[in-house]
Amino acid sequence: MTRAEADRASRDASLVLAMTLPGDTVLYLLLPLHAAVFGVSLAEAGLLLAANRLVRILGYGWVARGYEVFGPRRACVVAVLAAACATTGYAVLPGVWWLLPARLLWGLAFAAMNIATQALATAEPTGASRRSGASRGIIAAGPMIGLLAGAVLAEVAGPRVVFLCLGAVSLLGLVFAWRLPDGEAVRLSAGGPRFALPRSLDVWSFVQGFALDGLFVLGLAFLAAQAMPEGAALAAGGALAARYLAEVLLGPPAGRLAERFGAARVLLVVTLASAAGLAVIGAGWLWVGSLMVVGLRGLLQPLPAPVAASRAPPEERVAALARMATWRDIGAGIGPLAAGILLPLVPAVFLYLGAAAVLVASSLHALRR
Structure with missing residues (x-):
C-alpha cells in the first residue's frame, strides 16, 4: 500500500466510525441519568455500558479473522448495519435483558x-503517527x-x-x-494470539481503560447529577463533548508531536497529566478535573497504537494492536461495573485518588524508557 493509499483508506475508515460512534457515546451520557426510563438500575446501567467492551474481550479474535477473510470494505459494511440496529434497539427495547443483546452487537x-x-x-510505517492523529480527529x-x-x-423529547x-x-x-479497499494489500496477518498474558504496555492499557474510559465517564454523569440535579445532562454532555472537541483539535498536533519527539515519550507525559486530573476530581473540584482529563484525552488518543506498532516486529504488529485493545477493553469493561457499584457506597476521593496512583505507576513502568 502506498502512502497516498494509506492516507485515503485511513480517512475513510475514520469517517465510518465517526458516523456510528455517537450511538455508543451518547448512551454513556443518557443511560446513567435516565436509567429509570430505560427500565434499569444504576448497577444494571453499569453492566450495559460495560457489556460492549466485555464481548470484545472474547470476540476480537473472531472479528479479526472475519476481517482477514472479507477485507475492510465488507467487514465495515456489515459493522455499520449492525451498529445501526444496535443503536435503534436502545430506543425501542425495554429493560436490561432486552438491551443487553443490543450492547453485545454494538461491541462486535x-x-x-x-x-x-x-x-x-x-499499514504504511512512514507517517503512521500522523495518520493516527488525523484519524482520531475525524472520529x-x-x-x-x-x-x-x-x-x-x-431535554426536549426524552432520551429514547x-x-x-x-x-x-x-x-x-x-x-x-x-x-474502503477490498483487496489482499490491506489484509491482516494473524501474527499470534489476540488474547495473551499482558506485557507492560498492555497493563498500562488496562489501567487507562479502567480509569479514563470506565470510572471517569460513568462517574462524571453520577457526580454531575449529585452536584446539579437540574441540567445534569447538559452539563455532563458538554464536558464529554469537550473531550471529543479536544481530540478534534489536538489529535492531529499530537500525531505530529509523536513524529518529532517519539510517541512513547509524549504518551508518558500526557498520561501523568491525566492522572493529575483524576486526583483533582477526587479532591472535590469536579469540573476543573474533568476539563483537565477531557482536554488531555485529545492528546492521548492517537498515541498508543503507534507505540505498540513501533515496539512489535512487523509480523506481530496487528497482534500487538489487538492485544493492547483487548486489555484496554478489559479495563474499560470493569470500570463502569466498579463505578456503578462503588460510587453510591464509597467516597469519590478514595476511588479517584486510587485510580490516579495506579495510572501513574503503570505509566512509569511501561513508558519510561
Whole structure:
C-alpha cells in the first residue's frame, strides 16, 4: 500500500466510525441519568455500558479473522448495519435483558471498525503517527456533535428519541465503508494470539481503560447529577463533548508531536497529566478535573497504537494492536461495573485518588524508557 493509499483508506475508515460512534457515546451520557426510563438500575446501567467492551474481550479474535477473510470494505459494511440496529434497539427495547443483546452487537461492530482504523493507519510505517492523529480527529467529530445534540434533544423529547435519530445517522457510514479497499494489500496477518498474558504496555492499557474510559465517564454523569440535579445532562454532555472537541483539535498536533519527539515519550507525559486530573476530581473540584482529563484525552488518543506498532516486529504488529485493545477493553469493561457499584457506597476521593496512583505507576513502568 502506498502512502497516498494509506492516507485515503485511513480517512475513510475514520469517517465510518465517526458516523456510528455517537450511538455508543451518547448512551454513556443518557443511560446513567435516565436509567429509570430505560427500565434499569444504576448497577444494571453499569453492566450495559460495560457489556460492549466485555464481548470484545472474547470476540476480537473472531472479528479479526472475519476481517482477514472479507477485507475492510465488507467487514465495515456489515459493522455499520449492525451498529445501526444496535443503536435503534436502545430506543425501542425495554429493560436490561432486552438491551443487553443490543450492547453485545454494538461491541462486535465496533471491534471491526476499530481494527480497520488502526490497521489502515499503521499499514504504511512512514507517517503512521500522523495518520493516527488525523484519524482520531475525524472520529471524535461524530461523538462531539452527537453528545451536544443528544443532550439538547433528550431535554426536549426524552432520551429514547435521541437513539432513533442516531440509528439513522449511523447508516451514513455505509457511504464511506463502500470506499474502503477490498483487496489482499490491506489484509491482516494473524501474527499470534489476540488474547495473551499482558506485557507492560498492555497493563498500562488496562489501567487507562479502567480509569479514563470506565470510572471517569460513568462517574462524571453520577457526580454531575449529585452536584446539579437540574441540567445534569447538559452539563455532563458538554464536558464529554469537550473531550471529543479536544481530540478534534489536538489529535492531529499530537500525531505530529509523536513524529518529532517519539510517541512513547509524549504518551508518558500526557498520561501523568491525566492522572493529575483524576486526583483533582477526587479532591472535590469536579469540573476543573474533568476539563483537565477531557482536554488531555485529545492528546492521548492517537498515541498508543503507534507505540505498540513501533515496539512489535512487523509480523506481530496487528497482534500487538489487538492485544493492547483487548486489555484496554478489559479495563474499560470493569470500570463502569466498579463505578456503578462503588460510587453510591464509597467516597469519590478514595476511588479517584486510587485510580490516579495506579495510572501513574503503570505509566512509569511501561513508558519510561
